[in-house]
Amino acid sequence: xxxxxxxxxxxxxxxxxxxxxxxxxxxxxxxxxxxxxxxxxxxxxxxxxxxxxxxxxxxxxxxxxxxxxxxxxxxxxxxxxxxxxxxxxxxxxxxxxxxxxxxxxxxxxxxxxxxxxxxxxxxxxxxxxxxxxxxxxxxxxxxxxxxxxxxxxxxxxxxxxx
Numbered sequence: 001x002x003x004x005x006x007x008x009x010x011x012x013x014x015x016x017x018x019x020x021x022x023x024x025x026x027x028x029x030x031x032x033x034x035x036x037x038x039x040x041x042x043x044x045x046x047x048x049x050x051x052x053x054x055x056x057x058x059x060x061x062x063x064x065x066x067x068x069x070x071x072x073x074x075x076x077x078x079x080x081x082x083x084x085x086x087x088x089x090x091x092x093x094x095x096x097x098x099x100x101x102x103x104x105x106x107x108x109x110x111x112x113x114x115x116x117x118x119x120x121x122x123x124x125x126x127x128x129x130x131x132x133x134x135x136x137x138x139x140x141x142x143x144x145x146x147x148x149x150x151x152x153x154x155x156x157x158x159x160x161x162x
Contacts, residue, residue: 031077031078032059033078035073094156096157099159100162103139105118107138114130116152121149
């Protein structure tokens with residue numbers, strides 16, 4: 001694939017991969033949160049494209065303006081809004097132990113009815129359970145030995161099945 005094509009992806013292609021836009025919302029924004037606490041919010045309809053370079057990226061507006069950000073100064077990029085619109089999935093403070101196990105895995109940091117998933121490193125979902133209480137015990141004895149990822153909300157934790 002052409003390197004220039006990868007660096008200048010149209011915004012529509014990028015949004016295709018953003019789970020936020022599964023729900024249409026005309027007030028959505030591209031939110032850049034910088035390490036110094038500065039938050040820059042650009043309405044999605046105003047964004048023409050985002051160009052990625054080796055050490056920085058630029059947000060190009062439809063009016064021709066460009067805002068450049070160095071990767072070292074950016075904490076995170078979100079597709080959402082800082083103006084009170086809730087993102088569809090919440091930030092979960094997930095704790096998983098033991099991180100090396102042959103039988104069961106303990107998971108905390110979820111609320112009742114949250115979904116907890118176990119994925120293989122190839123991306124295959126191996127287990128899904130509905131959280132029922134503070135400590136959720138997941139039987140992983142049926143999994144093949146290897147590395148796996150536990151995911152709840154936006155948080156993922158790796159563990160090893162012996």
